[in-house]
Amino acid sequence: MGTLDGKVALITGAAGGIGRAMALRFATEGAGVVLVDLDEAGASAVAAEVTALGARALPVRADLTRNAEIRSMADQAVAHFGRIDVLLNNAGVIRVERLLDVTEEHWDFIFSVNTRAVFFVLQAVARQMLDQEPGADGRRGRIINTASIAGRPGGRPLFAPYAASKAAVISITHSAAVALAPSVTVNAICPGAVETPMWEQIDAEWGELEGRQKGEVWRERIAPIPLGRPQRAEDVAGVAAFLAGPDGGYMTGQAVTVDGGLVMS
Numbered sequence: 001m002g003t004l005d006g007k008v009a010l011i012t013g014a015a016g017g018i019g020r021a022m023a024l025r026f027a028t029e030g031a032g033v034v035l036v037d038l039d040e041a042g043a044s045a046v047a048a049e050v051t052a053l054g055a056r057a058l059p060v061r062a063d064l065t066r067n068a069e070i071r072s073m074a075d076q077a078v079a080h081f082g083r084i085d086v087l088l089n090n091a092g093v094i095r096v097e098r099l100l101d102v103t104e105e106h107w108d109f110i111f112s113v114n115t116r117a118v119f120f121v122l123q124a125v126a127r128q129m130l131d132q133e134p135g136a137d138g139r140r141g142r143i144i145n146t147a148s149i150a151g152r153p154g155g156r157p158l159f160a161p162y163a164a165s166k167a168a169v170i171s172i173t174h175s176a177a178v179a180l181a182p183s184v185t186v187n188a189i190c191p192g193a194v195e196t197p198m199w200e201q202i203d204a205e206w207g208e209l210e211g212r213q214k215g216e217v218w219r220e221r222i223a224p225i226p227l228g229r230p231q232r233a234e235d236v237a238g239v240a241a242f243l244a245g246p247d248g249g250y251m252t253g254q255a256v257t258v259d260g261g262l263v264m265s
């Protein structure tokens with residue numbers, strides 16, 4: 001028996017990285033998963049992995065910067081599974097650029113996915129959750145937004161729009177936690193430096209800006225992690241499973257840092 005037996009989780013950005021790890025962990029815990037991504041082939045490949053674990057999966061292709069596609073995604077999930085118990089609001093994008101070189105297009109791209117889409121996905125799924133009968137825990141749903149340690153105070157001169165977008169995710173988490181209480185819990189996870197395709201991109205773009213070798217920026221970033229190894233997507237997925245599971249039911253409005261101790265507060 002898993003801790004999420006019979007639950008249905010909708011995961012955005014599920015084609016790879018942290019979203020894929022969440023899908024596999026939630027499937028192992030007994031949940032059915034809706035795998036939403038721009039990358040249709042990637043979402044289908046993860047669906048095949050989930051099915052091989054004996055769990056139910058529905059891959060859905062959606063560009064979450066378009067509200068019509070957000071509504072369609074939620075409708076498809078409910079048509080297939082009947083309800084959505086957990087939202088893992090996880091899709092995100094980054095670009096590395098010096099502050100003085102950031103363009104309006106760069107700013108709008110980052111905010112369209114990391115903040116606008118996160119808000120309207122949360123809104124669409126929350127409407128569905130509030131319409132559902134409560135589960136055994138008395139709640140109608142759990143929402144977990146993926147923010148970042150970049151959204152914490154500190155200053156990120158090479159990805160200022162990204163950092164601002166993630167601070168906004170923490171703020172949305174707080175507002176939604178109050179607005180949706182007591183029916184739905186809303187929390188955020190702030191990962192550190194996770195070994196995923198996103199960090200390969202950061203390493204490449206940062207390296208190009210500063211004339212560094214491939215892998216150099218990544219090695220520099222992970223060297224001070226107190227827990228002594230790079231963060232894995234599974235480290236984030238485990239905390240998401242806790243927040244969605246029986247022991248996470250009395251937490252709401254929290255931004256939980258999971259970063260091996262890089263940032264302490």
Ligand SMILES: NC(=O)c1ccc[n+]([C@@H]2O[C@H](COP(=O)([O-])OP(=O)(O)OC[C@H]3O[C@@H](n4cnc5c(N)ncnc54)[C@H](O)[C@@H]3O)[C@@H](O)[C@H]2O)c1
Nearest residue numbers: 013015017018037038063064091092148191193194196198
């Ligand atoms: N990797 C890290 O070190 C790290 C650290 C902190 C926070 N995060 C956050 O974790 C989340 C997942 O990151 P990751 O490292 O797995 O990244 P990733 O690039 O591996 O995966 C992101 C996924 O989001 C999807 N996506 C992007 N735009 C989309 C859109 N408009 N509609 C639908 N899907 C879209 C992509 O296709 C991709 O599959 C992001 O929100 C990211 O900001 C990552």
